[in-house]
Amino acid sequence: MITTSIKRRTLLGAGLAGASMLAMPSVLRAQDKSLKVGVYGGYFKTSFDKNIFPEFTKATGIAVESIAEPTGEAWLVQLEQAARAGQAPADVSMMSQVAMLKGQSTELWTPIDMSKIKNSSNLLDRFINKYPDGRVAGIGAVSWYITLVTNTDVYKEAPTSWAAFWDPANADKLGLLALVSNSFLLEVTAKTFFGGTNALDTEEGILKVFDKLAEVKPNVRLWYRDEAQFEQSLKSGEIPMGQYYHDVTGLAAADGNPVRSTFPKEGGIQDSGCWALSRASQKSEEAHIFIDYMCQPSIQATLSRKVGTSPTVKREVTDLTDKEFAAVSSDIEPIVPRYDLYQSKSDWLNQKWTELIVG
Numbered sequence: 001m002i003t004t005s006i007k008r009r010t011l012l013g014a015g016l017a018g019a020s021m022l023a024m025p026s027v028l029r030a031q032d033k034s035l036k037v038g039v040y041g042g043y044f045k046t047s048f049d050k051n052i053f054p055e056f057t058k059a060t061g062i063a064v065e066s067i068a069e070p071t072g073e074a075w076l077v078q079l080e081q082a083a084r085a086g087q088a089p090a091d092v093s094m095m096s097q098v099a100m101l102k103g104q105s106t107e108l109w110t111p112i113d114m115s116k117i118k119n120s121s122n123l124l125d126r127f128i129n130k131y132p133d134g135r136v137a138g139i140g141a142v143s144w145y146i147t148l149v150t151n152t153d154v155y156k157e158a159p160t161s162w163a164a165f166w167d168p169a170n171a172d173k174l175g176l177l178a179l180v181s182n183s184f185l186l187e188v189t190a191k192t193f194f195g196g197t198n199a200l201d202t203e204e205g206i207l208k209v210f211d212k213l214a215e216v217k218p219n220v221r222l223w224y225r226d227e228a229q230f231e232q233s234l235k236s237g238e239i240p241m242g243q244y245y246h247d248v249t250g251l252a253a254a255d256g257n258p259v260r261s262t263f264p265k266e267g268g269i270q271d272s273g274c275w276a277l278s279r280a281s282q283k284s285e286e287a288h289i290f291i292d293y294m295c296q297p298s299i300q301a302t303l304s305r306k307v308g309t310s311p312t313v314k315r316e317v318t319d320l321t322d323k324e325f326a327a328v329s330s331d332i333e334p335i336v337p338r339y340d341l342y343q344s345k346s347d348w349l350n351q352k353w354t355e356l357i358v359g
Helices: 002-013 043-051 053-060 073-084 097-104 118-122 162-166 185-193 203-214 227-236 246-254 284-294 297-306 322-328 339-344 346-358
Strands: 034-040 063-069 092-096 128-130 136-151 174-177 220-224 241-245 259-262 269-277
Touching: 034 043, 034 284, 043 053, 043 063, 043 297, 053 063, 053 284, 073 092, 073 097, 092 097, 092 136, 092 284, 097 136, 097 269, 097 339, 118 284, 118 297, 136 162, 136 227, 136 246, 136 284, 162 185, 174 227, 185 203, 203 346, 220 227, 227 241, 227 246, 241 246, 246 259, 246 322, 269 284, 284 297, 297 322, 339 346
Parallel strands: 034 063, 034 092, 174 220, 174 241
Antiparallel strands: 092 269, 128 136, 136 241, 136 259, 136 269
């Protein structure tokens, strides 16, 4: 179970899905109408094919051809090139927030008519992605959390704040994600020590946050790209503290491993993906029906139970039990990544990250 979760999470967050996954779309039959939907590959796509798409087809009569898309920039580039030629490899795609912003800059996304998304009233505001002029570019598909994780044999008490990463008592004990754009440690530092992520509004502010984050370096044992490596080290106690995916850690604990996931008082890091409609698609009507269907509280609850994602709708409209909700989410206000910076200052941030943090 854990192995499949790691594979899914790798595909969700790290952009490692290969082009081979694009070769064999799976088609679910329906009477006449159809829609091509791009979703992250591997376990994630399998879950949608099994638990979501057949029910959608049953409810609407619209057949779904699911396409395994690579995460990261690769799918965005393919969609953009195809749209220039008037083609849509998928009508609707699940896109990262940075990819959403990059697609906005070329008007790749057909604006969504919110009057046709009757279930949009259930959505949390942060899951409505808008063009600068207010048009809706995308609607929250799924979200997930990165939290503060610890080995329970080494740490009998759960830490309560991200500030634990800076505690001298934790020298050489941390495993942290290796990239500025997937660790979101600038946001964590800004929220923990500078009052919020608006501290990152200026380059001067970002450099102050970098300086504070640099103080964590003596405590870091591993800057990891391989999630499985860190998970094994966390379980064994070799690297007993760090940041990791909340749902995967919960599964590891349920399997009897001495690990815990904690939502610090500053909030867990909430990352997410959007449904977006390619401007080249001729299936706007079907796409709106699909997006509206996916905004239903019952569907978001099914995703939480079957895929391990956090709902993009208000908790109170779902039928998730306290235990089910806690397995994927939290009521503590989250740290939302500053996706705008990873679009507008990507090269500069990567340079400073290498220079000041992992170099």
